[in-house]
Amino acid sequence: QYFDKAAALTNIPVDMLNYYKKTDCVIKFHLPLVRDDGTVECIPAFRAQHKTHKLPTKGGTRLSEHIHTEEVEALSLLMTFKNAVLELPYGGAKGGLKINPKKYSKREIESLMRRFTIELAKRNFIGAAIDVPGPDLGTGEREMSWMKDEYTKFAGHLDINAQGCVTGKAISQGGISGRTESTGLGVFYGCREILEDYEFCTQAGIPAGLRGKNIIIQGYGAVGYYAAKYMCAYGAKLVGVAEWDGSIYEENGIDPDELQAFKEQRKGVKGFPKASEYHEDESVIYKECDIFIPAAFEQTVNRANAPKFNCKVIAEAANGPTTLAAEEILIKKGVKFLPDILLNAGGVTVSYLQWLQNLDHIRPGRMTRRWEETSKYKLLEAIQISTGLRVDVTKNQQAAKLLEGPSAKDLVFTGLEESMAVAVQNTKETASKLNISLRMAGYYNALMTIHQHVDTAGLR
Template identity: 40%
Template sequence: MTTLTADLKKTTKKATKKVPVRGMMDNVMEQFNSAADQINLHPNIRKILSITNNEILVNFPVKMDNGEVEIFTGYRVQHNNALGPYKGGLRYHPTVDLDAARALAMWMTWKTSLAGLPYGGGKGGIKLDPSKYSEGELERITRRFTFALADNIGPEHDIPAPDVNTNSQTMAWIADTYMSTRPPAERNANQHIVTGKPDGSGGLEGRDRATGYGVYLTIKFWAEKNDVNLEGKKFIVQGFGNVGYWAALFLERDGAKLVAVQDAYGCIQNQKGIAVEELSKYTKINEGSIADFPDAKPVNKDKFFGLDCDIVIPAALGNQITKENASKIKGKLIAEGANGPTNVEGEKILLDKGITIIPDILCNSGGVVGSYFEWLQNRNGEIWQLDEVMAKLDKKMKESFNKVYDYSKNENIDMRTAAFCIAIERIEKAYIQRGIFP
């Protein structure tokens, strides 16, 4: 089994855990409308931002290793591009559909706007279980999907990135396919068609840790604002993939203690602390699973969010914190490493308990900020070093955090509503200044 196929099979086992996606659009719309009411958003602009610009559905054939042809369905939802090209990930998962893509695309619009990036929001993917296909089949599926999307994506129009069950290799295939379909004189100028590429194919050094590092930074900034010392603070992480691992590692380096982890295989805890690097090494030889890690004991998965801790980091999939489990949470801070991990009902319970939520469009925005750096690097023909990338990311994340935190305090509102207000006001300003054609 090749490395890529093995990695995809591992991540698919995590991702195929049954997670409710119904209601994601309801969640994002309620969040949007709450912020729109807060800032008295112009009704015409509210109408525009309440819908997506484009919803692309493509059905395409791919020949399998056995010679048979399968038909796949791919999606790309482009929510808004008032501030720049659409930006957002592509996921390979059986639950991919238009409703989920719409919600995720809208969140990307707010995320890129809040970060001050020259981007809009988009999202999409292919409805499939990648663990059922060989690496050669996945390559052909990816290349045929790219070809089917044709001119619906482009380095100045819509720039995909990795998401659930896609990775740097997937992005390399997309980039190569897209560039191969351009006229010869334009091929090298289109390397920034995707971000999240391998280092040797135009990728950004440090992009692998950008999202998790951003999660850590927002926790650190919150702690500084509230005179909280992270030394000895207990935190739990749901999802020990790329985001969860890096966030945990940087927190551990600041003296915080990882005491519980949950993934699709189960839950483990050790109130004395779980060594992040040791757990990571264990998962690499245990097919990605945290189960049976020798330095922790198993816990019923339904008790995970009720475990004793100071900080909770949901870094898996959406709709994980709900009215059924929000009341059990003991931590005083929720740092949303995943997109949409807290639904509206769950959030109301948390806020009533006085728990602070660092919202996803701020907390996990380090990934899209890193993608922006990669896009700039490719566009300008530059190569940035790791220390330079991390310093730029630190500065950008601090600017965003301070804006949201100060807005929240000044207006006496929660941080999610504050983040949405800032993001929507920036887009509203663009529409007011430019007008609406014709």
């Protein structure tokens, strides 16, 4: 539906729009799993490649009992558009297995992920130049490391870039510093950039800037936690969190790190001692706040519950958390949206940097860090000679820190910040020029980018 609305704003021929909407290829197969009790279960598995106009395709692999063919096709389309908005050289893809990971043991999940990788490889659906899965709902660096290991065993002798077959894996397996934080950090960068816009904030009925804003988050996994961590460090205040086991609220603010430590120990947020359990009106997500951040499932905000929300801004950290019907209801209430096509792109952006690291076979900064540090010391020495002033860096830790060369994580974070800032600026310019929402501007820019590429390359 968002595609159709954005398409109507373009001058792209209808037949080409129909092509851009269709999924190039989607596969479904069943994986036999021997459970810990000896029984055999057949697990449905999916992978969709929405568009292969650019290769490889890129998108997450999720473990969810709600996954189905239509969902992976829709999410792969969103990935194509997200990649285009961030100017990444990928087509879009998405896949996963139809299970609830909480009901399976570590051995069972490992067996499934390894078998899934082999089945993808046999169908030529995985590889650094073909299709590069990453983490998603229910998966993380553990699962990606298993996939990388299995693919390397299967095809490593034929593919020198085999470790680039997936992203989001552990650093010891070719991962990159900062990938775990990247989606949440991207949410922070996007919110910070957009909320500096006076006109946007005036329309939302809030003062400009992220500082001082009350936020409520639905879903406190890696995305929700890191979004809260960086936003609170910048001056925002986390007042509510909704998780699978309940909701908590504290008007004076919740410390993101303390809550994360509690959640890791208790596997939920219920009982967190520095906040109250919230029982009114079903969930804390309907409590009045400046910014609501859905960071878990699709269609969290829908036609049925849209009238209950009392936020000023919805910052979409999850994939597709708002239905079109819900958006139309909330826009009439004056709610502004920071769309997923833009805000949720931090993960795939850092995955791109990780993929480049795997192709280069060298971590970012290895060839330049010492050179930059030496150059800074020489510059400091020249300044001291010309001014007669001395700075003893052995006694001044702040000065010593400034003289250090950038670490791999420094380069990753600044690369992500630049990518998000440019994407936000491009989206805002289109929104202003065409007098449309940020979401429509993101889809419009993506469509025009894809069409320009296909039109130039040709279809034959």
